[in-house]
Amino acid sequence: MALNKTKRKNNELKVALAGNPNSGKTTMFNELTGSRQHVGNWPGVTVEKKTGRDSYQNYSLEVIDLPGTYSLGAYSEDEVVARDFLTTGDYDVVLNIINSSNLDRNLYFTVQLLEMGVDLIAVLNMADEAEKKGIKIDKEKIGQLLGTPVVETVASKGRGIDSLLAETVQHRDLSEAALKIDYGSEVEDLISEVVSMLKEFDFTSQINQRWAAVKLIEHDPEAVKLLEREVGVSKAKKIKSLIAERELKAEDDFDNIIIDKKYEFINKVISESVQRPAADQEPENVSDKIDAIVTNKYLGIPIFMAVMWGIFKFTFTLGDPLIGYIEAFFEAAGGWLGGLLVGAGISPLITSFITDGIIGGVGSVLVFIPNIFLLFLAIGILEDSGYMSRAAYVMDKVMSKLGLHGKSFIPMIVGFGCNVPGVMATRTLDSKRDRIISILINPLMSCSARLPVYVVFAGALFPNHASTVVFSLYALGIVMAVIMAGIFNKILFKGERSHFVMELPPYRFPTLKGVFIHMWEKVGAFIKKAGTIIFAVVVLIWVLANLPLGVEYASAQSLIGQFGQLMAPIFEPLGFGNWQAASSLVFGILAKEVVVGTLGVVYAAGEGGLRAALTANFSPLAAYSFLTMVLLYTPCIATLGAIKSETQSWKWPIITASYLFVLAWLVSFVIYQGGMLLGIGV
Amino acid sequence: MEADINLSESMEDYLEAIYNLIKENGSARVTDIANHLKIAASSVNQGLKKLNQEGLISQEKYGPIKLTESGLKAAEKVRCKHRMLYLFLHKTLGVSQESADHDACRIEHALSEESFSKMVDYLIKNNYIEEQNCAFKMKAEKEEPKMAAEQLMLDKIKVGSKAEVVKIESKGRLKRKLMDMGLNKGAKVEVKGRAPMGDPIEIKVRGYSLSLRQDEAAEILVKEV
Incomplete structure (x- = not known):
């Protein structure tokens, strides 16, 4: 009954995969499409749109993996996407992936689709798990009761895929009536009255009218909006007031009655077609046993800490050598190409553009890749194994005290490595409010790129307390994050209530294929999206460092140097009002570790000489104030690019960049002026 | 009263x-x-x-x-x-x-x-x-004030005990979400455990595990079985 069905050739089919989360939908998608996948975004939102191709006999199938959803009453962005596609999208058939060992809740969604009149195949997936649990399903009977074809599969082992494809390409008679559940005389009378009103008002005939009536009666806001659009506000009001008037006299709220009747229907279907073992003969539940340890009162938090530490270690210990190789490769490539170009008589300016600008710029993007790769590998394993939702469960109390959600801890931990994947990891959050706040405070997690700056300064000016200084900076970042989360919580999203009604899926062994596909998608998205923005800015900065024509790269006379001179007075009250420090901060927006490199260039000193230059130019207090600035100020371009692509708006990167600059200035000001007053480190 | x-x-x-x-x-x-x-x-x-x-x-x-x-x-x-x-x-x-x-x-x-x-x-x-x-x-x-006394909110149910949902007292989206997850009248629930800091809680309903915050559970009226 898809609304916008476009005409396709006879042997082309558009197939949508829909179902509850944790029903094996993505595994099924990978099984069907293999490597012929394309990942993009749904228009206007950051929800991933995954499509892929498959062929069967002489049919060509386009497969669309819809985000997992529990019902058509949409809550998160993901669910809205799935719902909009299913109610108005362009497709031929829906493969409804059902977790066979959890039929009650999975069929709730199936029933909603069937009521809509969707051409649907019920796919009883994870049939092996159900078997293990001793659940016997009579699939002919279920199919008969639901009025839809049923296929049994085990997507993770490739079982039943052929019969599923054979069923998919069958031409079914679409004129067959949609599933009708008896909602009791009270509601049924109202349904027929609303349906006749809809007919009278010429409500679109492309939507099943009974389904629309039921949706209106249960006060579905989207259905009301659609009605108002289609027939106008005044006619819609007539229907709405009829429903409201009846509800006043009804024995219960209509939405309660409708949901209760749906479950009643499902219970009937299950009792007639499914045999379950008696409660005492149920095989022991491994997930419950693991949970007893992982969420244990005393062990829960230490285990969580250990896992986070493990991810962090895994990502950065394995990743850093690879980063070294990539850096070395780009340096060598730049040097080699530069030599070649100069040798060929190319002008130094163009040579510098290619080596410093393009190769340097691309290199500054690509160095993040090993970390992102490993990080998302680790996150993929955690997600697929089922631990991720337990970690959120264990941490929710602490996080909600900070005005955040249990799941917000992942982006924060990740941010200590690099803010780019940190921002990307906020995707696991459902509510927009939780997500935006987590993004805004992520740059306050001191990323690994800032560490070289701390190390150089601490070594030069606090040789005896270097580690204390570095640790204090990390702590300062966390304190600021907590404070800012509290402030954003108050000013940005007043009183919006987030909830923690979340499934804790059974533990599973992650499959290599699933984890790798997951990881590849994330890394590909990073290279594509962030890459374009970062690349453009890198080139811009190179241009500014070389203009006006003929100046020395990044010298006081270049536009960047002039900009540094212009900015220097702003930093005067913070104790480092010289153009060198100001320029290094400007370059630091490119990538935080560049601060050190720039200081080296502008003080015209090598690594060893830099220490002397720093000791000569900074008092310990000014140095600490400068480090505070480096910790807190405007994040690097890569992070801002990630924020832009994750929020789909320029608003949030601009807010992040500006609030952090102001915050950094204020905190540094307090530290420097406070220190001056007390006479510390002058 | x-x-x-x-x-x-x-x-x-x-x-x-x-x-x-x-x-x-x-x-x-x-x-x-x-x-x-x-x-x-x-x-x-x-x-x-x-x-x-x-x-x-x-x-x-x-x-x-x-x-x-x-x-x-x-x-x-x-x-x-x-x-x-x-x-x-x-x-x-x-x-x-x-x-x-x-x-x-x-x-x-x-x-x-x-x-x-x-x-x-x-x-x-x-x-x-x-x-x-x-x-x-x-x-x-x-x-029958006695009848009402046997009913209590889900957050008061002890770990390991079973109960049956009587009514969801939440409103709006939260109510819909809870009911969509299978917590409607007559649904049997078992409280499986609490997070290390006492909140949220884990319950078993319709054969799967669901987590809820205490204040969400406090809006679900149940009777012990």
Whole structure:
């Protein structure tokens, strides 16, 4: 009954995969499409749109993996996407992936689709798990009761895929009536009255009218909006007031009655077609046993800490050598190409553009890749194994005290490595409010790129307390994050209530294929999206460092140097009002570790000489104030690019960049002026 | 106990408006209430202050207005009176639907306990209302306080105990979400455990594990089995 069905050739089919989360939908998608996948975004939102191709006999199938959803009453962005596609999208058939060992809740969604009149195949997936649990399903009977074809599969082992494809390409008679559940005389009378009103008002005939009536009666806001659009506000009001008037006299709220009747229907279907073992003969539940340890009162938090530490270690210990190789490769490539170009008589300016600008710029993007790769590998394993939702469960109390959600801890931990994947990891959050706040405070997690700056300064000016200084900076970042989360919580999203009604899926062994596909998608998205923005800015900065024509790269006379001179007075009250420090901060927006490199260039000193230059130019207090600035100020371009692509708006990167600059200035000001007053480190 | 609170007419209107707004939009704000009742926001604020003193609503600073347990009961009672009066006027006296609704709106505030109770008896005796109607619930609560005592909120259920859902008292989106996840009337739940810091909790419902925060569980009425 898809609304916008476009005409396709006879042997082309558009197939949508829909179902509850944790029903094996993505595994099924990978099984069907293999490597012929394309990942993009749904228009206007950051929800991933995954499509892929498959062929069967002489049919060509386009497969669309819809985000997992529990019902058509949409809550998160993901669910809205799935719902909009299913109610108005362009497709031929829906493969409804059902977790066979959890039929009650999975069929709730199936029933909603069937009521809509969707051409649907019920796919009883994870049939092996159900078997293990001793659940016997009579699939002919279920199919008969639901009025839809049923296929049994085990997507993770490739079982039943052929019969599923054979069923998919069958031409079914679409004129067959949609599933009708008896909602009791009270509601049924109202349904027929609303349906006749809809007919009278010429409500679109492309939507099943009974389904629309039921949706209106249960006060579905989207259905009301659609009605108002289609027939106008005044006619819609007539229907709405009829429903409201009846509800006043009804024995219960209509939405309660409708949901209760749906479950009643499902219970009937299950009792007639499914045999379950008696409660005492149920095989022991491994997930419950693991949970007893992982969420244990005393062990829960230490285990969580250990896992986070493990991810962090895994990502950065394995990743850093690879980063070294990539850096070395780009340096060598730049040097080699530069030599070649100069040798060929190319002008130094163009040579510098290619080596410093393009190769340097691309290199500054690509160095993040090993970390992102490993990080998302680790996150993929955690997600697929089922631990991720337990970690959120264990941490929710602490996080909600900070005005955040249990799941917000992942982006924060990740941010200590690099803010780019940190921002990307906020995707696991459902509510927009939780997500935006987590993004805004992520740059306050001191990323690994800032560490070289701390190390150089601490070594030069606090040789005896270097580690204390570095640790204090990390702590300062966390304190600021907590404070800012509290402030954003108050000013940005007043009183919006987030909830923690979340499934804790059974533990599973992650499959290599699933984890790798997951990881590849994330890394590909990073290279594509962030890459374009970062690349453009890198080139811009190179241009500014070389203009006006003929100046020395990044010298006081270049536009960047002039900009540094212009900015220097702003930093005067913070104790480092010289153009060198100001320029290094400007370059630091490119990538935080560049601060050190720039200081080296502008003080015209090598690594060893830099220490002397720093000791000569900074008092310990000014140095600490400068480090505070480096910790807190405007994040690097890569992070801002990630924020832009994750929020789909320029608003949030601009807010992040500006609030952090102001915050950094204020905190540094307090530290420097406070220190001056007390006479510390002058 | 709700009978002890003597509410003025406008207070009852406020309660009804808040109840309806929460039901429709999931939340009630001062401006919404003002629009709903077509009065100035400043007088709404005064009224809310009074309701707050009576312990019928709670409002966090700048947050949405919530009904407390006794506030919810009082609001349901006003609504129930409205329904009963409507039925009485329309079904027994043959008053038109529109007038019955309008008059019910005016009379509901002035109706005494005694008249209300007698009217309900009459409606029940003559089969104008079916079982499970709100009037039955109110009668049952009054006559059998013991029955009500066995029911408690899900957050009070001990780890390892089983219960059956009686009613979801949340409103708006949260209520829908809970029901979509399978927590509707009659669903059997088992409390499996608590997070290390006591919140959230893990329950088993319809064969799978679900987590809920304490304050979410505190809106689910259950009876122990």
